[in-house]
Amino acid sequence: MRQQTHKRGRFKNKTVAIVAALALGGGGAAIITANASASGDNNNSAQGGAVSAKSAGGTISCPDVSQKLSGDVPKGSQSQVAKGLGELDNQVATAYQQMNKGQVSGDEALTKLNDQRQQTLSQMGQAMGQGGGENSQLQGMSECKMQQVAQQAGQQGGQQQGGEQQQGQQQGGDQQQGGEQQQGGEQQGGDQGGAAEGGEGANDVPGNAGGQAGNGPAQDDFVDITKVQPNAEQAPQANGNGSAGTFTSECGVGEAGLRNSDNVIVAPGVSNGAHHMHDYVGSDKNDAFANNQTFEQGGTSCANQDDKSTYYWPVVRLQDGKDEADANQLGGGQEGNVGTILTPKESKIEFKGNAQSKVEAMPKFLRIITGDAKAFTNGDANANASWSCSGFEDRQLTDKYPLCPEGSDLLRTFDFQGCWDGQNIDSANHRDHVANAAEDGSCPQGFKAIPQLVNTISYENPGDTPFAVDGFPEQLHKPITDHDDFINVMSEELMKKAVDCINSGQQCKN
Template sequence: MRIHSRAVLAVVTASVLAAGGLYLIIAGSGEGPGAGVPRAQPVAGQAKATTGEATPPATATTSAASPSPSTIQASASASAGASAPARQAARGGWVKVDQALWKKQLAAFKALKPAPVRNNPVKVPEFHVDCTVAKQSPDDAIVFPNLPGASHMHTFFGPDIIGASTTTKDLLAAEKTSCRTKGDNSAYWMPQLTRNGKPVPPHGFRIYYGSRLKDPSRTTILPPGLVMIAGDAKRQEPTPKDSGINQFWCAGAAEVGRSADGNWPKCGTGGRMIISITFPDCWDGKHVDSPDHRSHVGPAGPDGTCAGGRFPVAIPSISELFTYDTRGGDGFALSSGLPSSAHMDMMNGWDPAVLGPLVRTCINQGVKCGTTPTFD
């Protein structure tokens, strides 16, 4: 009980300071070299939409064990009383796509001819982008725009200009990015992983752009200005093995056990802890953002197509795969809380002239490419 009381007291203190216009920030750093990682299956059971992330609590680490569900839930309740400006920023609103620009980009995409399929590639509609860490900071340009330091700590990939006030136009104008595919200036970010309060550097980050639809040939490019979130920072539930909730698992070696609280895997020799987060395949065709940053995108309809549901435009489904230089075990936490709170933010910074051939050649033809629309 003492551990829980101290954690809750720290959260209440952080909330009081936030209400006065100050923010307690748990700083962290640590970068790891990016590396290619094996393809993983998307995590089942994506979280339902919410109205935004909770302001992060200040935590007191007094044990090697991960935070308990009761501690995390108390933290979320306390942080819900954060400053009014932060709550307003989290609500956001419906943002319409620039229809003139979208129609122009869509027409150019439809005029593209795919490269001929050669060398018998794998029949999986996808290509990928590899990135290294760009920066780590307590910012979130989607949930807390123009409020630097208002979020829990995030690990960012993409242009290093990303901050609380960054827009998709800023990304397109960025001169460099930590992602290796020239033409992808998108920004991607996820809660920071820690062990006993210290940052765990990612070993690699790979983004798969693909399709889970019955007919991937109808998939288009991403609309200009698109931002979205997958997962739910407020979801604080236990994640025993095979629970169906966002989970970390082992790559490179089998899982040999679980942490004391059951939420984290223990990997065998040579293994690394890994997690995947997947965005929907369909878009409403009208908005590039929504109040919860999720409701403008969604799943396919009952017939397995976007046209058969509430989101009629097929876009690439983005699966983001993180590997960490650790075999797992006890003492882990995300800056957002339990593993079930894992989520991913994405701001579209693609040059449509680069994204178009990748979608047309790889996804539309239902074949697996690497980082270019070729089959060499």
């Protein structure tokens, strides 16, 4: 069995000390009452935009086939398997949109979806050529269900009393294993997707301000960072055999013209494979159809032109009711990703050492994903991104968006896996070939330490305007779904420089 590759990062618990109300006075009230539509007076219907408010009762949850794959997918079938995985995601997105626009009931959506998945999985099994056309890894993974999502209690038309947010008593934490949230012990049935828009419901909670209209985020997804108890753990100190240096690659913050909703690691050759927009730094050639040769021959935003690596992550949007350029596009407004996209102030790309050993060069074209874009329905096993505010870095959140005080920037931190199996640049589920170090910094047996990428992204304080990370429609823009992707395309000389710098204890900027 492979070593567990999940690490909680530098925070002690999945859920932190969450206050019962976001008592931010005017700021909290602004979050509750901003209910503008992201598409103005277009009603979001002509282009298949934001979905019905009544969908907040439930969301579609399907087995994540990509994470269940183990071992090697035969080389000759990799392209077809990738397209199959992309089609599975597309089927879920379509079912979610049809259900929440009232075109089908929840039961009808699931029945059709499960039939489609069964057919696609059968084709994938045949392509993989095992078990007479039915690959054992894919059996039993066609059935999707409706995962219930808690409605916000005590809300009337989005109004607050004295700026205080009203919500039911929370028991056992705000989020449970398996990604389901409970609040006040109340849950609404998930089969409400076909209900008409209007009335009280999801639009009354924060985060639906920008016209997310039922696919999140919700009031309970936000927390005042000043009310959170410090929870960040200190990184282990390097011993005599360890490596304490750092190597920073300066690659800018990305350009709007490079954004797309592809994912070349998870869904190569599949347009809109991510169903949400990514920001890109490093390589300027990253799309669904890029390959290793494409990256080598392309340009880079990095100061050192020998770093043609690609670093990409989902964009963050203000829920401000304004149209972006992708308002009527797949990956954008058609899939509930709406509002003004925030451009980062900084993306700090830093490679760190290992407390127990020297690091070895990572192989060229090594692919690493940290976090899980489907953690809300998958559960938190691979949720590894964290949110915080500048000046409050000792408080890290995985399943809440922080509301930062004036003068404090919004922060996202991605701790990538720092251990490699020494053989593979990728794996079937894109996780088994890398692992996180243990609490003392040691790598699992059979793995070796490599420079560990830590990407910290900062944004101007959004103030009273709620925000959300882009995501798959059914993931409801939950903060726990944040993630980051990396493909190493450094030259051998530059990688050697990074390794030497880290192992000698220097702090180098590239």
